[in-house]
Amino acid sequence: MIRSIEFRAMNTTVMLAAEGELAIEGMHAAKSFIDECEQRFSRFLPASEVTELNRSAGQWLTVSDDLMEMLQLSVKYHRETHGIFDPSILPDLKRAGYDRSMDDIRANGGVSHSPVSTRPSRPAFHDMSLDLADKSVRLPYGLEIDLGGIAKGWIVEKAANLLHQYVDVCGVSAGGDILFIGQPSDGMDWDVYLEDPRNPMQMLAQLHIPSEAVATSSIMKRSWSHGERVQHHLIDPRTGEPAETQWLSVTVICPCIIEADVYAKVLLIGGSRETSKLIGASSNATFIAVDSRGNLVGSSNYKDYVYESATDVFVSTCITS
Amino acid sequence: MKLLKLGLRFWITVTSIISFLAGWILLAHAPKPNQSNSLASDAAAPLPTLEPLQPLSDFQPGDNTFQNQPTFGFQRRNQSRPFFSTGGS
Numbered sequence: 001m002i003r004s005i006e007f008r009a010m011n012t013t014v015m016l017a018a019e020g021e022l023a024i025e026g027m028h029a030a031k032s033f034i035d036e037c038e039q040r041f042s043r044f045l046p047a048s049e050v051t052e053l054n055r056s057a058g059q060w061l062t063v064s065d066d067l068m069e070m071l072q073l074s075v076k077y078h079r080e081t082h083g084i085f086d087p088s089i090l091p092d093l094k095r096a097g098y099d100r101s102m103d104d105i106r107a108n109g110g111v112s113h114s115p116v117s118t119r120p121s122r123p124a125f126h127d128m129s130l131d132l133a134d135k136s137v138r139l140p141y142g143l144e145i146d147l148g149g150i151a152k153g154w155i156v157e158k159a160a161n162l163l164h165q166y167v168d169v170c171g172v173s174a175g176g177d178i179l180f181i182g183q184p185s186d187g188m189d190w191d192v193y194l195e196d197p198r199n200p201m202q203m204l205a206q207l208h209i210p211s212e213a214v215a216t217s218s219i220m221k222r223s224w225s226h227g228e229r230v231q232h233h234l235i236d237p238r239t240g241e242p243a244e245t246q247w248l249s250v251t252v253i254c255p256c257i258i259e260a261d262v263y264a265k266v267l268l269i270g271g272s273r274e275t276s277k278l279i280g281a282s283s284n285a286t287f288i289a290v291d292s293r294g295n296l297v298g299s300s301n302y303k304d305y306v307y308e309s310a311t312d313v314f315v316s317t318c319i320t321s
Numbered sequence: 322m323k324l325l326k327l328g329l330r331f332w333i334t335v336t337s338i339i340s341f342l343a344g345w346i347l348l349a350h351a352p353k354p355n356q357s358n359s360l361a362s363d364a365a366a367p368l369p370t371l372e373p374l375q376p377l378s379d380f381q382p383g384d385n386t387f388q389n390q391p392t393f394g395f396q397r398r399n400q401s402r403p404f405f406s407t408g409g410s
Contacts, residue, residue, distance in 0.1 A: 175410020310394025
């Protein structure tokens with residue numbers, strides 16, 4: 001029997017599922033790990049490691065192995081995605097009104113009252129220096145980072161691996177970024193329901209996922225009113241503004257949850273014109289996009305994962321060449 | 322002829338008065354509306370006991386208690402499995 005627990009962390013709903021004798025013990029260990037990670041990597045907590053790093057801009061700071069690993073991965077994906085994945089868009093996020101946690105903005109009626117301002121010039125992400133031998137980092141003055149684009153995937157991966165030490169079969173989901181390890185004993189793949197970004201209570205399709213990862217990025221979930229505009233959290237680093245996207249959400253399926261997390265955002269920002277270039281860098285990835293009418297479009301093999309879709313949903317393959 | 326008319330008027334008057342009095346007596350002794358018939362009372366179903374409603378002040382803005390359960394435009398494959406959904410956070 002698969003057991004599961006659900007709780008709130010990282011401003012989203014986290015679900016752990018496990019099958020095995022030590023499922024409960026494993027899920028408690030994974031939950032403690034996730035709670036601890038939130039304290040360490042949230043940019044909204046004044047005592048977090050990320051906040052300390054941003055405060056120390058201009059000087060070298062010794063960081064933990066975990067933060068160093070996330071920063072190295074960030075550099076890798078920044079290069080791989082030609083700069084579309086960019087953790088240094090934090091000043092632009094704040095300028096767009098995302099200057100406090102999403103739970104706080106929602107408690108304020110979904111309105112941000114931060115002043116509307118123009119985009120100042122700032123250093124680029126590749127100006128960050130990493131000293132691997134000394135485990136230290138130096139951010140140039142004016143550079144602030146937000147690991148929100150990668151930290152959730154990293155935490156899900158580590159939590160799933162921790163849970164896997166207790167059981168052979170498990171799944172960890174943080175706000176729909178999911179990693180499955182092993183196949184349930186009934187022999188069927190894991191079921192994942194694809195939400196309609198226009199109404200998350202309506203499911204567009206049922207996906208069957210083997211021991212792989214799924215992540216979705218949407219412009220509809222973290223949105224708020226700022227000045228006279230409705231903003232969302234996906235900043236296009238080329239403009240410094242919330243991205244004007246072709247699709248409402250993009251889901252990526254691949255073996256690595258960190259890669260799925262990063263590429264879901266990158267493909268949503270990049271759109272179909274960038275898809276072939278971007279997906280080419282991640283050869284194992286399959287993507288499914290949802291357009292404004294709720295129709296599905298995706299890479300050539302995405303229908304292999306769709307067990308069933310709603311009858312009024314039109315599914316088609318994206319021409320990426 | 323005149324005598325016949327007089328007799329007819331007398332007969333109509335007397336039967337009208339008797340009918341009126343008979344109706345009065347009948348209604349005066351009929352069961353009143355709030356006096357239920359014992360047979361009907363036995364047959365009536367007992368009223369259900371309802372739980373008190375949660376006061377509206379208990380709900381916060383953005384609370385999803387009022388939201389519907391997830392809806393599917395298709396048949397779920399396995400309802401006993403944990404419900405994993407993906408749609409961004």
